[in-house]
Amino acid sequence: MAKIKTMHVCQECGHESPRWLGRCPSCLQWNTMVEEVREPEGPPSVASARSGYGAAAGGEPIRLGDIEMLAEERVKSDIAELDMVLGGGFVPGGIVMLGGDPGIGKSTLSLQVAGHFASKGLEVLYISGEESLTQIRLRANRLGVDSKALWVVGETSVERVEKLLSEKRPALAVIDSIQTLQSESLTSAPGSVAQLREVTSRLTQIGKGFSIPIVLVGHVTKEGAIAGPKVLEHMVDTVLYFESQNAGAFRLLRAVKNRFGSTNEVGIFEMRGDGLHEVGNPSAAFLEGRPTDAPGSVVVPILEGTRPLMVEVQALVSPTNYGPPRVTAVGVDTNRVILLLNILEKRTGAKVAGMDVFINVAGGLKLMEPAADLAIAMAILSSFYERAVPSDLAIFGELGLTGEVRAVAQAARRVAETRKLGFKRVLGPKANIQEVKDELKESALLGAQHVAEARRLLFGDR
Structure with a gap:
């Protein structure tokens, strides 16, 4: 008769150990090891015993080119x-x-x-x-x-x-x-x-x-x-x-x-x-209730898979009155926001150090792609200068550490979405302007090669 044995299994990651451990060595979680009884191996289950189950049921090797192609239904x-x-x-x-x-x-x-x-x-x-x-x-x-x-x-x-x-x-x-x-x-x-x-x-x-x-x-x-x-x-x-x-x-x-x-x-x-x-119409839903001519509010066209979406990014920059300065971001990676703050400080001279900075993406969406960098940076400067970004302007572009505004993928689809929603102007990477000139009038396309240039286009020399 086979001997019944017990194993301690982590309920988080599935790591097995013959004895109890206070901390799982695989996922490093505490108090997740639970003792489970292992029955001796018996006959296979009903499912596994049925012939033909699974994509890799037994058989001889076959050339890839000889496999019959079936229409995907x-x-x-x-x-x-x-x-x-x-x-x-x-x-x-x-x-x-x-x-x-x-x-x-x-x-x-x-x-x-x-x-x-x-x-x-x-x-x-x-x-x-x-x-x-x-x-x-x-x-x-x-x-x-x-x-x-x-x-x-x-x-x-x-x-x-x-x-x-x-x-x-x-x-x-x-x-x-x-x-x-x-x-x-x-x-x-x-x-x-x-x-x-x-x-x-x-x-x-x-x-x-x-x-x-x-x-x-x-x-x-x-x-x-x-x-x-x-x-x-x-x-x-x-x-x-x-x-x-x-x-x-x-x-x-x-x-x-x-x-x-x-x-x-x-x-x-x-x-x-x-x-x-x-x-x-997700873009219209995410922009519903957006304030006009409000400092710190910027609209950015992003891509979720193959779908372009218009999303509002809000920023609030204020003097620190409650302890050390802090950066809080909802819908954006906080480390990315800290990086953008340092780029603005170093490349534009904006003295945002020592200020409380809050970033929020309206509608609960998460901005994962770097094409939102320029929009977030301009929203921060808009709140810092107390100057509103024009409500008919959309902004997109990736920022590098030297302050350059880098081109982004599928710029034409982004600009086409802004046009559907009634936006008349777009600020983006100068490298993408030639690609999107058929979507909007050339006079409505503002191209920037550097974050300092983008700042001058929106807020003038400061």
Whole structure:
């Protein structure tokens, strides 16, 4: 008889140790090692025993050129923002992990997707391990979801889920949430590292074996990552994160991993009483309520994936009255702001040292690309000089350490977006002016090679 052994497993990263450790040597987190019982290896599970499961089932090597090309068939959810982030819709057999903070709308979006599938006559199986069937029905009534093709079941056993999927062969399956499922072959608690690995592996195998797209709703940790070992994100095909800042109505859906599409796209939704709604014109939504002729306010055209967006950057520069000077940034990397402050101090002579500096990106968006550097710098100078930037002017450009304004990618798309929103002038890198001259009149294009030149164009010699 095989001997049962125990292992101590980190609940953050999945590191295993034969003995308990106060601090995980892999992720350096304290008090995360939990003892788990390891049963002796028995016969393979139902999923792994089925022939043909998985993309890498056994066989002889074959030349790459001899592999038969199959047409990619996607099933659209009819939610344009979600389909765009997925790369065109759901891929049969694709496993999608959907994560986000509690209450952000993961279950709402999942039920809406299930409703759209079912409204087209496609069978959908919605498996809930957290909510009762009555609660799901109440949410469905609020969202206007009602179809005879949508099947709902409360279940936490992965063996039972496997049986349901193999019997019904739905066009889509939703698991809400993956942390509630458990395998009867393991003695550890639901949500533990061992259970998450086993459950995700078995669902992945059965989804690919029967070409069933599966949405796995996942909890997140306090750091914002999907709860469980990082290996979970490697096991699935697509990882989506729901984001929201400042408790705003806008929800941003990002793909941080996508085997079947781009990871640069972002979908934008608005939470209302009857569910999540797509934002048709995100630029106008982000600029709604923008003050005109207010010092410290600048509009910058950025790119989220292939989509141009107009975003307002706000700056407040004031004398330090409450202790040492501080720099606070919301929606922008604080280290990047400190770098820009030093560039302004060194290359333009603006005495911003010793001042409190606050930067905010309106609408809750995060500015990750360096094309916003010039806009942030001009917003800081606008607040510092108490001079408003013209409300019909948009600014973009990357700043180097010597103060040069460097060219940015896809400048023409950025300028075209400013024109759609009614902006009449653009300040950007001089190297991009030739590229964008067809989008606006040449007299409306202000090019700068240096941050000091950009300052003179906006605020004159100081």
